[in-house]
Amino acid sequence: MDFDLSEEQRLIQDTARRFAAEQIAPTLDEEERKHEFRADRVAKMGALGFFSCAVPEELGGSGMGFVESTLMGEQIARVSASWRVPFNMQNLGPALTVSKFGTPAQRKKYVPGWVAGTQLGFFAMTEPNTGSDVASMRTHALDKGDHWEVHGNKMWISQAHVGDAGLLYAYTDRSKGNKGITAFIIEPKKMKGCSARAIETKLGLHCAPTGELVFEGMKVPKENVLGQPGDGFRICMWQLNQTRLGCAAGALGVAGGALDLAIKYANERQQFGKPISQHQMIQAQIAEMTVEHQSAQMLVYRAAWLKDQGRPNQYETSVAKLAASEAAVHAANECMKIYGSYGFSTEFPAERFYRDAKSLQVVEGTSNVQKIIISGMACGHTPNRE
Ligand SMILES: Cc1cc2nc3c(=O)[nH]c(=O)nc-3n(C[C@H](O)[C@H](O)[C@H](O)COP(=O)(O)OP(=O)(O)OC[C@H]3O[C@@H](n4cnc5c(N)ncnc54)[C@H](O)[C@@H]3O)c2cc1C
Numbered sequence: 001m002d003f004d005l006s007e008e009q010r011l012i013q014d015t016a017r018r019f020a021a022e023q024i025a026p027t028l029d030e031e032e033r034k035h036e037f038r039a040d041r042v043a044k045m046g047a048l049g050f051f052s053c054a055v056p057e058e059l060g061g062s063g064m065g066f067v068e069s070t071l072m073g074e075q076i077a078r079v080s081a082s083w084r085v086p087f088n089m090q091n092l093g094p095a096l097t098v099s100k101f102g103t104p105a106q107r108k109k110y111v112p113g114w115v116a117g118t119q120l121g122f123f124a125m126t127e128p129n130t131g132s133d134v135a136s137m138r139t140h141a142l143d144k145g146d147h148w149e150v151h152g153n154k155m156w157i158s159q160a161h162v163g164d165a166g167l168l169y170a171y172t173d174r175s176k177g178n179k180g181i182t183a184f185i186i187e188p189k190k191m192k193g194c195s196a197r198a199i200e201t202k203l204g205l206h207c208a209p210t211g212e213l214v215f216e217g218m219k220v221p222k223e224n225v226l227g228q229p230g231d232g233f234r235i236c237m238w239q240l241n242q243t244r245l246g247c248a249a250g251a252l253g254v255a256g257g258a259l260d261l262a263i264k265y266a267n268e269r270q271q272f273g274k275p276i277s278q279h280q281m282i283q284a285q286i287a288e289m290t291v292e293h294q295s296a297q298m299l300v301y302r303a304a305w306l307k308d309q310g311r312p313n314q315y316e317t318s319v320a321k322l323a324a325s326e327a328a329v330h331a332a333n334e335c336m337k338i339y340g341s342y343g344f345s346t347e348f349p350a351e352r353f354y355r356d357a358k359s360l361q362v363v364e365g366t367s368n369v370q371k372i373i374i375s376g377m378a379c380g381h382t383p384n385r386e
Pocket of ligand 1: 129130132210362368
C-alpha cells in the first residue's frame with residue numbers, strides 16, 4: 001500500500017491550487033454577489049487540462065485519470081464549490097459518457113469541445129416531479145422516422161441555459177419501464193423546439209448556473225442517440241457513478257476549506273485572554289472536523305483509484321460521496337459556530353461554505369439514495385459495478 005502521490009500528481013494538485021488562488025479567489029466575492037458565471041474561466045480550465053482526465057488521448061485526453069481529476073476538483077472546491085461543478089459538466093459527465101458509449105462520429109464531434117472547455121456541457125435527468133426516482137421521468141421522444149421529437153421539461157440542470165451540448169435522458173418506449181429510456185446528445189441553442197431559463201433562487205453555488213430546459217417538439221437527429229434506444233437508464237446510472245466522484249471531490253474540498261478557515265480563525269480570535277483554539281471545546285470541534293475530513297479523503301481517493309484500475313467501484317464511490325458530503329456540511333456548520341457572529345455575516349466566507357455544502361447532500365443522488373446503494377451492495381442484493 002502506498003499513500004504517497006507521485007511527483008506528477010503533486011504538480012497537478014499544485015497547478016489547481018494556484019489556479020484557485022490566483023484566478024478564482026481574487027474576484028470571487030464580487031462574482032458571488034452578482035451570481036456571475038464565467039464561460040471564459042471554463043475555457044481557461046480546459047486549456048490547462050482540467051477536463052481531460054480519463055478521456056482517450058485522440059479526443060483530447062491527457063493520459064491523466066480519476067485520481068488526478070479528484071485532486072484538481074478538491075483544490076478548486078477548497079476555494080469555491082461553484083467552480084468545481086464544471087469538472088462534472090465538461091469531463092466526468094458528458095465527455096466520459098460519450099467517450100464510452102458514443103459512435104466514432106459522436107466522439108469526434110462532441111468530446112474535444114467539452115474537454116477544451118469551449119463547448120459548455122450538461123446532463124439532464126431531473127424533472128419537476130422526478131428526482132431520486134429517475135425512471136419516473138415524463139419527458140419522452142417520439143420516433144418521427146428521420147428524427148426524434150422531444151416533449152417535456154428538465155429542472156435543476158447545471159449549465160442548462162448556458163449549455164451548448166449535453167446529455168438528455170427521455171422515454172422512447174414507456175411500456176418497457178426503465179428499459180424504455182434513451183440517452184440523446186442535444187444542442188439546446190441549435191435544436192428547434194427547445195427553450196431554457198435560469199433558476200435564480202438557489203441558496204448557494206451562485207457562480208455555477210442551474211436552469212430548466214423545456215422541450216416543445218424539439219427535433220433531435222437520429223444520429224444523436226447515444227448507444228441504442230432503451231440503453232438510457234443503464235448509461236445514466238453509469239454516468240452518475242462517475243459524476244458522483246466529482247461531487248465527492250468537491251465535498252472533500254469544502255470540508256478541507258472550512259477546516260482551514262476554522263483553524264486560522266481559532267488561532268487569531270482571542271476570548272478569555274487567549275486564542276479560542278486553546279479552549280478545549282473548540283479543540284474538540286477542530287479534532288472532529290479533522291477526523292471526518294481525513295477519513296473522507298481516504299475514501300474519495302480510494303474510489304478514484306479503483307476507477308483508474310478499471311475495477312468495480314460503485315459501492316466505494318457511494319461510500320465516498322456520502323462520507324465526504326456529510327463531512328462537508330458538518331465542517332461548514334462547525335466553522336460557522338467557531339466564527340461566532342462573524343459566521344453569520346455574509347462578509348466572511350464561513351456562511352458561503354455552508355450554503356454551498358448543502359447542495360452536496362442532494363446532487364448525484366441524495367444522502368438517502370447513497371445509503372440505499374451502499375446497503376443494497378453490503379447486503380448482497382445488488383452487485384458492485386464499474
Ligand atoms: C445545485 C443543483 C444542481 C443540480 N444539477 C443537476 C444536473 O446537472 N442534472 C440533473 O439531472 N439534476 C441536477 N440536480 C437535481 C438533483 O440531482 C436532484 O435534486 C436530486 O436527485 C434529488 O431529487 P429531488 O430534489 O427531486 O428530491 P426527491 O427525490 O424528491 O427526494 C426528496 C427527499 O426524499 C428522500 N427520498 C427519496 N426517495 C427515497 C427513498 N426511496 N428512500 C428514502 N428517502 C428517499 C430524498 O433523500 C430527499 O431527502 C441538481 C440539483 C441541485 C440542487
